[in-house]
Amino acid sequence: MALTYTKMEGNSRGFYALTTTLAVFAFIGFICFMITYIEGHQVLGSSNAIPWGMPIIIAIYLIGLSAGLHILAFLIHILGRKEWKSVIRMAVFMAIILIFGAMVSIALDLGRPEKFWRLFMLFYMNNMGSMFAINAIFYSCYFASASIYLMALLANKEKLSKIMGMVAFCWAMATHGGTGAIFGLISTRATFFSGLKPFEFILAALTSSLALLVVVIVLIVKITGRQIKDDLVISLGRFVAAFLCGLILLIWIGNLTHGYMADREALTFLLAGPFSFLFWGFQVLLGEVIPLVILFHPKTGKTVNGVVAASILIVVGVFFERLNLIIPGLAYPQHYFPGEIEGIYGAVGSFPITPVEFFLSLGIFALLALIYILGLKNLELLPVGENVE
Numbered sequence: 001m002a003l004t005y006t007k008m009e010g011n012s013r014g015f016y017a018l019t020t021t022l023a024v025f026a027f028i029g030f031i032c033f034m035i036t037y038i039e040g041h042q043v044l045g046s047s048n049a050i051p052w053g054m055p056i057i058i059a060i061y062l063i064g065l066s067a068g069l070h071i072l073a074f075l076i077h078i079l080g081r082k083e084w085k086s087v088i089r090m091a092v093f094m095a096i097i098l099i100f101g102a103m104v105s106i107a108l109d110l111g112r113p114e115k116f117w118r119l120f121m122l123f124y125m126n127n128m129g130s131m132f133a134i135n136a137i138f139y140s141c142y143f144a145s146a147s148i149y150l151m152a153l154l155a156n157k158e159k160l161s162k163i164m165g166m167v168a169f170c171w172a173m174a175t176h177g178g179t180g181a182i183f184g185l186i187s188t189r190a191t192f193f194s195g196l197k198p199f200e201f202i203l204a205a206l207t208s209s210l211a212l213l214v215v216v217i218v219l220i221v222k223i224t225g226r227q228i229k230d231d232l233v234i235s236l237g238r239f240v241a242a243f244l245c246g247l248i249l250l251i252w253i254g255n256l257t258h259g260y261m262a263d264r265e266a267l268t269f270l271l272a273g274p275f276s277f278l279f280w281g282f283q284v285l286l287g288e289v290i291p292l293v294i295l296f297h298p299k300t301g302k303t304v305n306g307v308v309a310a311s312i313l314i315v316v317g318v319f320f321e322r323l324n325l326i327i328p329g330l331a332y333p334q335h336y337f338p339g340e341i342e343g344i345y346g347a348v349g350s351f352p353i354t355p356v357e358f359f360l361s362l363g364i365f366a367l368l369a370l371i372y373i374l375g376l377k378n379l380e381l382l383p384v385g386e387n388v389e
Contacts, residue, residue: 003086004384008224010377022370029363032356033108041111044357049349050330054361055109059102060179061208061322062368063139064201066098067176068209070146071202074169086383090220091213092150093375095172099143101368108360135178142171154380176205183325190258190266191329200250207243208318210236211311218308224382230304237307241295244314248288251321266332274348275328283324287317327351 036043046053073091107113149164177198183189184197194200214236221228258267270279291310300306331349376382 005089005380006382006384007378007380008220008376008382010373014223015373015377019370019373022366022373025359025366026363026370028359029361029366032360032363035356036108036360037113043354044360045352045354047349047351049333049347050327050351052326052330053109053351054353054357055105055364057319057323057326058361058364059105059109060201060326061319062098062102062105063179064176064205064318064322065209065212066095066102066146067142067172067202068205068207069095069098069213070142070149070168070172071206072210072213074165087213087217089150089153089379089381090216090376092146092153092168093379093381094213094216094372095209096143096146096150097368097372097375099139099146099175100371101364103139103143104367105364108364132182135175135182138171138175138178142168142175145171173202176201183329188334189329190261190263191270191325191332194254194257196250196254196257200247200254203243203247203250204318204321207240207247208315210240210243211314211318214240214311215308215315218304220376220382228304233304233307234302237295237301237310240307240311240314241292241301244288244291244295248292266329269332269348270324270328273328273332275324275331278320279324279328282320283317286313287320291317 041053044053069091073088073095076085076088076091107116110116145164145168149161149168152160152164180198180201183192183201184194186192214233218228218233255267255271258264270276291313294306294310294313295301297306300309331351333348
C-alpha cells in the first residue's frame with residue numbers, strides 16, 4: 001500500500017509561541033546583518049588574518065547537512081525499505097531549506113550582497129578555473145534539482161521522483177565534494193591541503209545529516225503527538241555509528257599524513273595551539289568519543305533516547321569540525337618569506353565572537369527552523385496516521 005502524507009495542524013499555543021520566538025530571533029539576525037552592511041565587517045570577529053568567520057563556517061556546515069540529507073533520501077528511495085520511506089519528504093524538504101540557508105550565509109558574508117548575481121556570470125565575470133566559480137554552478141543546479149525532486153514527491157510522481165532523486169544525488173555529491181575541494185586545493189594552508197578533503201566532506205555530510213534527521217524525526221513525532229517505532233530510530237542509529245567511524249578514520253588519516261610531513265607546525269598549532277581546546281573538547285570528545293560510547297553501548301545504543309542524545313552530540317561535533325578547519329587553519333600564519341614577518345601576516349590570528357556575529361549566526365538558524373516548521377504546516381510532508389513506522 002502506498003504511503004499517504006498530511007500537513008501538521010499547527011494550531012496549538014506551543015506552535016505559535018515557537019514560531020513567534022524563531023521569528024524574533026530571525027529579525028534580530030536581520031538587524032545584525034544591517035549593522036554589518038552599514039558599518040562593515042570590522043564589527044565581526046574576522047580580520048585580514050582570518051578573513052572567513054561564522055557565516056562561512058555556517059555555510060559549509062549547512063551545505064554538508066543538505067547534501068547528506070539528499071544522498072540519504074535517494075539511498076532510502078533505492079533501498080525501498082518502507083520503515084524509512086515515511087521520512088523521505090521531510091528529509092528532502094529539509095535539504096532544500098539548508099542549501100538555501102547556506103547560500104544566504106554566503107551572501108551575508110559578502111561586503112555587497114546585492115551583487116551576488118556576479119557569482120553566476122559564468123565565463124564572463126568569473127575565473128572558471130577557480131573552484132569558487134565552479135561551485136556556483138553546483139549550488140544553483142543542486143537547489144533547482146532538489147526543488148523539482150520535492151515537487152515530484154508531493155505530486156506522487158513515482159517515475160519522475162526516481163529520476164530527479166538520481167539527479168539530485170549526483171549534484172549533492174558534486175556540490176559537497178566541490179566544497180571540500182575548495183579547501184583541499186589550497187596548498188598554502190597546510191591543514192587544508194589534502195586530496196582526501198572532498199571525501200572527508202562527503203562522509204561528514206552523511207554522518208551529520210543522518211544524525212540531524214534522527215533528531216528532527218523524534219522531535220516532530222513528539223510535537224505532533226504521534227508514536228515512533230524504536231526499531232526505526234535504532235536502525236538509523238547503527239548507520240550513524242558506521243558513518244561516524246568512517247569519518248573519524250578519514251580525519252585522522254589526514255592528520256597523520258600532515259604530521260608525517262617535515263612542515264608539521266600548522267598541525268601542531270591545531271592540536272596544541274590556543275584553539276586546541278575546541279578540537280579536543282568539542283570535536284573529539286563531544287562529537288566523536290561520547291557518541292561512539294553511547295551508540296556502541298549494549299544498553300544506550302538500543303534506546304531511542306540514547307540514539308537521539310548521540311545524534312545531537314554528533315551534529316554539534318561536526319559543526320566544530322568545520323570551525324576547527326577554518327579558524328585554526330587560517331589563524332596559523334603563512335610563511336611567505338624566510339624568517340620573521342612583522343605585522344598581522346606574521347602573527348597568529350585571533351577570532352573573538354562578537355555579539356553582532358553571534359546573533360547574526362543565531363538568526364540564520366532561527367530563520368531556517370521557522371521556514372521548516374511553516375513548511376510542515378503547509379505542505380504534505382508527514383506520514384498519515386498516529387505512528388511513524
